[in-house]
């Protein structure tokens with residue numbers, strides 16, 4: 001059995017407020033088809049402003065890479081995934097590599113009759129992944145109401161965006177949320193590099209007694225992040241700074257972060273993300289898996305990655321506050337099945353028949369309105 005057809009299906013979908021962009025979300029679904037008609041699905045969705053890859057460059061890279069993908073025999077899918085970072089057309093295109101990596105994993109999961117998470121690590125994979133709820137930037141009163149509503153829905157980890165407003169206002173907003181939700185709900189904040197070093201230290205010292213789980217990306221440079229981490233008691237998570245294996249290694253070796261946030265789309269797929277997760281653990285750091293607001297195809301891959309890493313002390317960021325995809329309303333954001341760990345809050349579940357292909361099918365059905373915009377291209 002081998003790959004006999006490679007197709008690219010572009011999509012475009014407007015993002016509803018309060019998403020951080022007026023631009024529609026754009027990407028491309030990659031389909032790798034075997035001789036018997038079995039398909040594996042992957043996705044490339046570069047996020048403008050996040051890295052140098054554009055959708056145009058990613059599609060061009062996938063077109064060039066397709067001639068290397070055609071004819072790859074089934075027994076070489078694993079090698080192909082491991083060699084992707086050496087494949088010239090996609091070397092500088094992590095989102096394109098992610099698409100190929102996920103599509104191969106999807107096919108391997110299909111014929112091994114296991115979900116991707118168990119294919120990646122049968123021994124440690126879990127079936128339920130705790131997820132946080134992310135709150136958009138809102139006025140203080142609205143933020144408190146939204147946080148209380150999510151807490152009442154059963155979320156046990158909330159994430160707030162900070163930065164871009166005076167520090168005392170941010171501190172007051174975070175304190176107001178903490179006072180409203182109590183200490184049983186975990187609270188993390190994300191500055192998205194909005195602060196300089198002095199501001200970050202001032203803000204995190206002022207929030208020192210609020211009981212924050214961590215602060216994501218307080219400043220833009222890893223050296224500054226290490227100094228901030230040294231100066232405050234709030235744990236620090238690196239997100240935008242984790243772009244590849246080398247950047248992750250530098251962050252860990254300079255002790256700049258307690259937690260690495262891994263976006264498989266930004267890192268070139270599930271395989272490199274797992275390599276970084278292993279390295280983080282060797283350094284005593286934790287990892288949290290998130291997405292780049294891609295479709296349920298890519299997000300399902302991220303869920304399987306998170307599940308493959310086993311039990312985590314942190315909820316993963318797989319439920320964005322503003323994803324536009326209809327499937328968000330279909331996913332099983334349930335209380336955990338196990339009554340022994342009720343404090344993890346809402347979880348996403350993985351079933352044994354859980355394949356990217358099923359999600360793709362559902363997504364296409366739900367997207368009937370957008371079918372006119374889907375122009376499939378065989379490459």
Ligand SMILES: [Mg+2]
Nearest residue numbers: 190216217239
């Ligand atoms: Mg972040």
